[in-house]
Amino acid sequence: MVNIREQRKWDHVKKTIEAGSKRCHFYDDVVLLPDSSSLMSYERTDLGCRIFDKSLSAPLMINAMTGGAKGLERYNEAFAIAARENKIAMAVGSQKAGITNPELTDTYKIARKINPDGLLFANLSALESLETMKKAVSMIEADAIQLHVNHAQELSMQEGDRDFKEILKNIEKAVLHLDVPVIVKDVGTGLSRKSAFAFKHIGVSHFDVGGYGGTNFSEIEEKRMNKESSALSEIGIPTPISVMEVKSIEPPGYIFATGGITDAGQVIKSLLLGADVAAMAGFILMHYEQHGTDSLTEKIADMISEMKKIFVILGIKNLQESNAVEYVLKNEVREWVQQRIPVRQER
Ligand SMILES: Cc1cc2nc3c(=O)[nH]c(=O)nc-3n(C[C@H](O)[C@H](O)[C@H](O)COP(=O)(O)O)c2cc1C
Numbered sequence: 001m002v003n004i005r006e007q008r009k010w011d012h013v014k015k016t017i018e019a020g021s022k023r024c025h026f027y028d029d030v031v032l033l034p035d036s037s038s039l040m041s042y043e044r045t046d047l048g049c050r051i052f053d054k055s056l057s058a059p060l061m062i063n064a065m066t067g068g069a070k071g072l073e074r075y076n077e078a079f080a081i082a083a084r085e086n087k088i089a090m091a092v093g094s095q096k097a098g099i100t101n102p103e104l105t106d107t108y109k110i111a112r113k114i115n116p117d118g119l120l121f122a123n124l125s126a127l128e129s130l131e132t133m134k135k136a137v138s139m140i141e142a143d144a145i146q147l148h149v150n151h152a153q154e155l156s157m158q159e160g161d162r163d164f165k166e167i168l169k170n171i172e173k174a175v176l177h178l179d180v181p182v183i184v185k186d187v188g189t190g191l192s193r194k195s196a197f198a199f200k201h202i203g204v205s206h207f208d209v210g211g212y213g214g215t216n217f218s219e220i221e222e223k224r225m226n227k228e229s230s231a232l233s234e235i236g237i238p239t240p241i242s243v244m245e246v247k248s249i250e251p252p253g254y255i256f257a258t259g260g261i262t263d264a265g266q267v268i269k270s271l272l273l274g275a276d277v278a279a280m281a282g283f284i285l286m287h288y289e290q291h292g293t294d295s296l297t298e299k300i301a302d303m304i305s306e307m308k309k310i311f312v313i314l315g316i317k318n319l320q321e322s323n324a325v326e327y328v329l330k331n332e333v334r335e336w337v338q339q340r341i342p343v344r345q346e347r
Contacts, residue, residue, distance in 0.1 A: 002069070002070075003101070004159060005068065005069075005096065005097045005100070006068065006069035006070070006097060006101075006104075007069075008157075008159075008224075009066065009068045009069045009072065009093065009097065010069050010071075010072070011220075011224050012217075012220060013065070013066065013072070013075070013285065015220045015223050015224060016215055016220065016282050016285055016286075017285065017286060017289050018223075019215075019219070019220070019223075020286060021214075021215070021262060021282035021283040021285070021286040022213065022214050022215060022216065022260050022282060023213075023214075023260050023262045023263075023266075024211065024212075024213030024214050024238060024239045024240070024259055024260025024261065024266070025213065025260075026213055026238035026239065026240050026241065026332060026333055027239070027240055027260075027261075027265070027266045027269050028330075029240075029329060029330045029331045029332055029333035029334065030240055030269045030272075030273065030327055030328075030329060030330075030333060031327060031328045031329075031330060032265070032268065032269065032272070032310070032314060032325065032326075032327050033314075033325070033326040033327060033328065034313045034314065034315075035313070035314055035315030037315070038312060038313065038314070038315030039315070040311065040312045040315055040316070040317060041312065042308055042309065042312055044317055045308040045311045045312060045316075045317055045318070046317060046318045047059065047304060047307055047308060047311070047318070047319065048318075049276070049277075049319055051089060051119060051254060051276065051277060052119060052143050052144055052181060052254075053143075054089075054117075054118075054119040054143060055087070056087055056088055056089060056119060056277075057086060057087035057088065057304065058086070058087075058088060058304045058307060059267075059271060059275075059276060059277040059278060059319065060086070060088040060089070060267065060277065060278060060279070060280075060300065060303070060304070061088060061089035061090060061091065061256065061277050061278070061279035061280070062079045062082065062083050062088065062089070062090040062091070062279070062280065062281070062284050063091055063208075063256075063258050063279040063280060063281040063284075064091040064092060064093045064094065064121070064123040064146060064148070064185070064281065065079070065092075065093045065281050065284075065285055066079075066092070066093045066107070067092045067093050067095065067097075067098060067104070067107040067108035067110075067111070068093055068094060068095070068096075068097035068098060068104060068107060068108070069097065069104065069107065070103075070104070070107075072107050073106060073107040073110050075285070075288065076092060076093075076107060076108065076110050076111045077110050077111075077114060077293075078288050078292075078293040078296060079111065079284065079288070079296075080110065080111040080112075080113075080114035080115045080118070081114055081115075081293055081297060082284075082288075082293065082296045082297045082300055083115055083118055083120075084114060084115035084118055085297045085300075085301075086297065086300045086301055086304065087118075088119075088300065089118070089119040089120070089121070089277065089279075090111060090115070090118065090119070090120055090121070091120070091121035091122075091123050091146055091279075092108045092111050092120070092121070092122065092123055092140060093108075093123055094123050094124055094125065094148070095108055095122060095123060095124055095135075095136040095139060095140075096124060096125065096128065096132070098136075098139060099132055099135050099136065099139075105139055108139055108140050109139060109140055111140060112140045112141055119143050120140055120141075120142055120143055121142055121143065121144050121145060121146050121183065122136040122137045122139070122140055122142035122144070122145040122146065122180075123136070123145070123146045123148065123185075124136050124145065124146075124147060124148070125147070125148055125150075125161075126147040126148060126149050126167050126170055126171050126174075126184065127161060127164070127166060127167060127170060128147075128170070129170075130170075130173050130174060130177055130178075133145060133147075133174055133178060134178065137178065137179070137180050142180060143180060143181075144180050144181040144182070144183055144206070145174070145178065145180055145181075145182055145183065146183045146184075146185040146208060147170075147171055147174060147182055147183070147184055147185065148185045148186070148187050148210075149167060149184060149185070149186055149187070150186070150187040150188070150189075150210075150217065151164060151189070152188065152189050152217070152218045152232050152233075152235060152236075153187055153188065153217035153218060153221060155218075155232060156217070156218040156221035156222060156230070156232050156233070157221045157224075158225060160221075168198065168199075168202055171184060171199065171202060171204060172202040172203060175202065175203040175204060176203065181205065181206055181253070182204060182205075182206065183206040183207065183208050183254070183256065184199045184204050184206070184207055184208070185207075185208035185210055185256075185258075186208065186209060186210030186211070186242075187210045187217055188210055188211075188212060188214065188215060188216055188217050188218070188236060188259060189210070189212060189235060189236040189237065190209055190210060190211035190212050190236050190237030190238065190239065190241070190242035190245075190259065191207055191209045191210065191211075191237070191242050191245065191246050192237055192242070192245050193245040193246070193248050193249055193340065193341075196245065196246045196249045196251065197249050200249055200251060200252075204251075205251060205252045205253030205254075206251070206253035206254045206255075206256075207246050207251055207253075207254075207255050207256065208255075208256035208258055208279065209239060209242035209243055209245075209246055209255065209256065209257055209258060209259065209275075210242075210258050210259055211236065211237055211238055211239025211240070211241070211242035211243070211257070211258065211259035211260070212235075212236025212237055212238050212239065212242075212259060212260075213236070213238045213239050213259055213260040214239065214258070214259040214260025214261065214281070214282060215259075215260075215281060215282040216233050216236075218230070218232040218233035218235075219233040238259075238332075238333070238336075239257055239258065239259035239260055239261065239270070240257075240269060240270065240273055240333060241333060241336045241337075241340075242257075242259070243255060243257045243270055243273045243274050243275050244273050244274060244336075244337065244341050245340065245341065246274070247273065247274030247275075248341050254276040254277065255274055255275045255276050255277075256275065256276070256277045256278075256279050257270035257271075257273075257275035257277070257278045257279065258278075258279040258280070258281065260282075261278050261279070261280050261283070262280065262283040263303070263306075264303045264304075264306035264307045264310060265310065266278070267303070267307060268307060268310050268311075268314075269327070271319065271322060272322055272325055272327060284296065287299050
């Protein structure tokens with residue numbers, strides 16, 4: 001018998017595929033200025049970086065999606081192959097299902113089996129117990145754990161959480177007692193400066209901004225219940241703005257940009273605004289579903305190659321030189337920065 005959690009995971013995969021991957025259009029308000037006096041060559045560009053002490057060929061990640069129901073292992077298998085072949089990071093989807101039903105652990109473990117040396121993150125709700133978090137980390141020998149905060153999604157779900165009062169206490173316990181780093185991860189509503197401060201105050205160093213403009217889980221939950229879209233699905237801080245909000249608190253660790261990232265230009269803009277890694281979910285799922293594992297691997301390789309070409313056009317060799325890149329903020333993004341982040345970030 002398929003339980004409600006397994007059914008929900010399948011629904012999420014199917015509804016995302018039905019809706020198609022969403023591109024966060026707020027990135028169009030960030031305009032990169034080319035350097036026509038650039039002396040760079042493609043061969044000399046280097047996108048390599050070290051995140052949590054592991055080397056990546058580029059600051060890219062396949063974000064948390066699957067595992068957690070029979071038949072979903074093929075997704076994590078494909079994502080892990082694409083991550084290994086391109087030497088980028090990956091997170092598995094929420095592991096609660098695998099912890100309550102040991103028959104499902106292989107749907108997550110496959111990601112570690114395929115990519116034994118890769119940078120791999122565990123994933124759970126920030127409301128889970130410390131014991132559950134420890135099990136999630138050990139299940140896949142995770143390098144770090146993402147704890148997701150998703151109030152809007154939970155409130156959109158009939159069976160979702162309604163009470164979030166333990167969140168800060170719970171995350172603080174995780175930071176203090178887990179052996180791996182904790183990443184607080186929003187899922188589509190975007191972390192604000194205020195929320196990032198609250199998390200930093202309890203010891204959180206690493207943030208996945210989970211901005212607005214990409215996969216919208218309130219909308220997906222409403223579709224699951226055959227309901228019209230509600231006001232909940234319209235609340236959110238667009239991804240590039242959320243990156244700037246979080247950067248403005250000067251977090252001691254890494255910032256991951258997620259939410260509607262589908263191309264190399266958006267990745268580079270995220271890095272220039274302050275992110276250390278850009279992550280994608282819906283786009284990866286769609287590409288795999290339509291074209292299979294080999295094509296997904298190639299698609300990511302193409303994206304990395306395009307990033308290198310953009311580096312040449314911008315006149316920079318590596319990420320350390322990104323401070324030298326000029327950009328202009330327009331329209332809504334500019335208005336946000338004027339109202340919320342008056343002093344442009346030192347990058
Ligand atoms: C099918 C699907 C399942 C997801 N499951 C999880 C999950 O279990 N835990 C989590 O933190 N985020 C989950 N996410 C959210 C993604 O990690 C990501 O934050 C979100 O989709 C925004 O990125 P995107 O616009 O590139 O899709 C899921 C996304 C999709 C598309």
